[in-house]
Amino acid sequence: MIRLRDVHVEKDGVPILRGIDLDLTQHRIGIIGRNGSGKSTLARLLNGIETPTRGTVELDGACDRKALRRAVGFVFQNPDNQIVYPIVEEDLAFGLKNLGLPKAEIAARIDAVLERFALTPLRTCLTHQLSGGEKQMIALAGVLVMDPRMIVLDEPTTLLDLWNKRAFMAAIDALAHRVVVVSHDLDLLRGFDRVVHVEDGAIVGDGSAGAVIDDYIARSQC
Amino acid sequence: MLTDLHVPGDSPLHRVRPLAKILGLMGLCTGVFLVDAGWLVGALGAVVLAGYALAGLAARHAWAALRPALWVLAAIFAAQVWIAGPAAAGFVVGRFGVLILAAALVTLTTRSSELVDGILAALHFAPRWVPKRRIALAISLCLRFIPLVRSVLAEIRQAQQARGLDRNLSAVLVPLVVRTLKTADEVAEAIYARSFD
Numbered sequence: 016m017i018r019l020r021d022v023h024v025e026k027d028g029v030p031i032l033r034g035i036d037l038d039l040t041q042h043r044i045g046i047i048g049r050n051g052s053g054k055s056t057l058a059r060l061l062n063g064i065e066t067p068t069r070g071t072v073e074l075d076g077a078c079d080r081k082a083l084r085r086a087v088g089f090v091f092q093n094p095d096n097q098i099v100y101p102i103v104e105e106d107l108a109f110g111l112k113n114l115g116l117p118k119a120e121i122a123a124r125i126d127a128v129l130e131r132f133a134l135t136p137l138r139t140c141l142t143h144q145l146s147g148g149e150k151q152m153i154a155l156a157g158v159l160v161m162d163p164r165m166i167v168l169d170e171p172t173t174l175l176d177l178w179n180k181r182a183f184m185a186a187i188d189a190l191a192h193r194v195v196v197v198s199h200d201l202d203l204l205r206g207f208d209r210v211v212h213v214e215d216g217a218i219v220g221d222g223s224a225g226a227v228i229d230d231y232i233a234r235s236q237c
Numbered sequence: 238m239l240t241d242l243h244v245p246g247d248s249p250l251h252r253v254r255p256l257a258k259i260l261g262l263m264g265l266c267t268g269v270f271l272v273d274a275g276w277l278v279g280a281l282g283a284v285v286l287a288g289y290a291l292a293g294l295a296a297r298h299a300w301a302a303l304r305p306a307l308w309v310l311a312a313i314f315a316a317q318v319w320i321a322g323p324a325a326a327g328f329v330v331g332r333f334g335v336l337i338l339a340a341a342l343v344t345l346t347t348r349s350s351e352l353v354d355g356i357l358a359a360l361h362f363a364p365r366w367v368p369k370r371r372i373a374l375a376i377s378l379c380l381r382f383i384p385l386v387r388s389v390l391a392e393i394r395q396a397q398q399a400r401g402l403d404r405n406l407s408a409v410l411v412p413l414v415v416r417t418l419k420t421a422d423e424v425a426e427a428i429y430a431r432s433f434d
Contacts, residue, residue, distance in 0.1 A: 064426050089430040096423040099374075099431075101242065101381045105350040110431040139245065143384040161432065 016040055017061055017087070017165065022070035024056055024216075031056045033216040035070070039165075039195065045204030045224060046197045047231055048213035057213060058197045061167045062089040085114075088158035092170040094150035098142045103134075103153055106142055110161045128160040132186060148179030155186065165193040172200055201228050242344050242380055250292040250346045255355025258343045265339050269332050278328065282335045285342060292346050302341030303334060310334065349377045374433070378424070389416050 022035040032053045039061070048054040059065035060072050063083040074083045091097045100106035104125055111121040129135045132152055137145065145153065151171060158166060168187070172180040184203060187194060196204065204210055210227040212220030220227040245251075250258075269281055289299055303310075310330050317326030344352065353373040360369040393412050394403075402408040 059426075062430050064430055084430065084432060089427075091423065091427055091430075093423070095385055096420055097427040099381055099424065099428060100377060101349050105348065108350065109433075113432040113434070142381070143388075157431065 016075060017083075018071075018073045018076075019060065020071045020073070022060060022067045022072065024053070024060070024065060025068045031216055032060075032067075035060075035218060037211065037218070037221075039193070041208035042193055043207040043209070044193075044195045045207045045210040046195065046213060047199070047201065047204065047210060047228070052213045053216040054197050054213045055169050057211075058167050058169050058195065059089075061165070061195060062087045064089065085161075086164045088161060088163035088166045090151075090155055090158055090166065090168040090171050092173055094147070094154035094174075095143075097154045097157065098150060101141055101143065103140050103142055103145075104129075104138050106153065107157050107160050110157060114161065124160050124162075128156045131159075132156055146179075147174050148176070148182065151175060151179070151183055152186065155183070159190075159192075163192065165195065166190065167195045167197075169197045170199065171196065172198065172203065201232070204228065242383070243348055244292075244294060244298065244345050246293050246346065248292045248346070250288060250342070253346075255347050255351040256358040258347060259352075259355050259359050262339055262343050266336055269335050275324075275328050275331070278331045278335060282331065282338070285335055285339045288342050289338075292342065294342075294345055298345055299338055299341070302337055302345075306333070306337050344380070349380045352380075353377045370433075374428070382420075382424070385420070386413075386417055389413060389420075 017037075017039045019035050019037040022032055023030065024032040035057060046054045046057060056065055060067060061083075063072070063080040066080070071078050072083065074086055098106050099109055107125045107128065108121050111124060116124075125138075126135075129138055132155075134149075134152060134156060137149060137153070142150065142153065151174070155166075155168075155171075166187075171187075172183055175183060180200075180203075187196070196207070198204055205224055205228065207224045209222065210220070210224045211218055212227050212231050220230050253261075265281065265285075269278060272278060272281070286299065289296075310333060313333065314326045314330045317329050347355070353376065356373045356376060357369055360367060360372065363369060390409070390413055393409050393416070397403060397405065397408045400408075
């Protein structure tokens with residue numbers, strides 16, 4: 016379980032997050048908030064990309080950034096910035112090589128993840144020639160192939176059309192992993208177990224998806 | 238186009254180990270600068286072009302490799318004509334042309350992951366303080382992000398043209414540099430998130 020205790024983040028003296036306390040126990044958790052509210056910073060803390068200025072981010076009771084990075088996969092908003100190799104299978108192998116896995120296991124895991132998402136025909140394709148939806152699926156596959164315990168997605172559907180968004184979220188829904196999604200798409204989060212509302216670097220709403228989203232909409236109309 | 242940075246194939250050149258290709262390229266680069274006879278540079282150029290034929294590559298692949306460098310080659314040619322005369326200028330530009338074609342031949346026949354492995358192998362005996370994996374990754378990132386930067390450039394040019402700034406260099410370069418640096422930050426985060434140390 017990931018636990019945040021009194022987490023503060025400052026950048027150039029500007030507070031981004033202020034006193035965040037969270038226990039991430041639910042299967043599907045959404046994070047909402049206005050632009051610049053600090054929700055992406057909060058998501059980045061969960062994977063260890065961001066470090067708290069004060070407070071702790073614990074994984075199973077321990078503050079181990081490397082273990083956190085290993086346990087939590089992160090899918091970025093723009094897959095173009097996440098895909099680092101020109102060919103699909105090379106990119107999928109990137110994280111696995113970083114883990115020091117043997118070649119046979121790398122190949123087997125790539126086969127499995129490509130088959131799971133019906134991406135096998137893209138195996139030898141050039142990544143920059145893929146469509147936006149395909150790129151986002153490859154970015155997700157590149158995270159899943161590393162077998163994380165939890166996946167954090169930062170506005171993963173922002174650049175996708177309706178069809179690709181549905182296909183992508185269907186893939187997310189089918190995952191057994193714990194998932195945290197940062198999104199402005201409230202409909203996407205309606206079925207989630209829990210939604211956290213972040214405003215001005217603090218949590219102002221936390222509870223069932225319906226209640227928190229309705230409160231968020233009501234606040235936006237004030 | 239990056240589409241042509243690697244052309245899949247099963248030719249003898251495709252099958253040569255990446256390390257051998259890298260060492261061969263280094264040897265050829267050294268050789269091109271050691272010879273001082275125009276016909277020898279021409280002969281090396283012919284060897285490189287034979288390599289294209291052996292790899293089953295078309296003339297357009299060689300042209301695509303040379304085309305982006307034409308402005309630089311033209312500038313070098315003009316400077317050399319002024320300094321040393323047309324014969325010397327042709328010789329110098331010929332050398333660079335052979336180097337570009339040879340380097341492109343290596344990338345055209347080698348997948349980027351193999352290239353990275355080859356670079357790592359070539360750096361095997363480098364001192365411990367040399368960041369071998371980082372160097373190899375940096376090279377693979379160059380290959381990956383050439384088309385991305387190119388598409389950003391096209392996007393910015395179109396946006397500026399729409400605003401009537403089609404001949405304003407700074408209106409294109411400033412947002413290009415800003416976006417490229419921002420992308421670099423995000424890519425670094427993504428690489429970190431994927432367990433690269």
